[in-house]
Each structure stands twice: as structure tokens, then as C-alpha cells.
Amino acid sequence: MAGNFFSIRCDDCENEQVVFGKVASVVDCAVCGSTLATPTGGEADFHGEVLEVVEAR
Numbered sequence: 398m399a400g401n402f403f404s405i406r407c408d409d410c411e412n413e414q415v416v417f418g419k420v421a422s423v424v425d426c427a428v429c430g431s432t433l434a435t436p437t438g439g440e441a442d443f444h445g446e447v448l449e450v451v452e453a454r
């Protein structure tokens with residue numbers, strides 16, 4: 398299975414941002430700079446609400 402993308406809503410500012418499921422480095426919110434995802438070696442650890450899973454094609 399290829400990596401999926403996840404639509405994450407920032408806890409702090411409610412910005413919605415699409416994040417790759419297996420990030421290699423910490424992903425910050427583009428609006429407020431809050432951490433949205435941290436790498437774990439597998440599927441990222443998300444900080445915020447996962448709104449949607451977007452499957453890679």
C-alpha cells in the first residue's frame with residue numbers, strides 16, 4: 398500500500414492542511430506554526446483532528 402495523505406485540522410487555528418501519512422520530519426501548521434504531525438518511523442503521529450484520508454493513486 399502506498400502512503401496516504403491526511404487532511405488535518407489544526408487544533409489551534411482550525412486551518413486545514415493536507416499532510417503525507419509518513420512524514421520524514423515534523424510538519425507545522427502553515428498558518429500558526431503549531432505542530433501537525435511528527436514522524437514515528439511508520440505512520441505519522443498527528444496532532445489535530447483527521448478530517449479526511451486521501452488515498453494516493
Ligand SMILES: [Zn+2]
Pocket residue numbers: 407408409410411412426427428429430431
Ligand atoms: Zn494552526
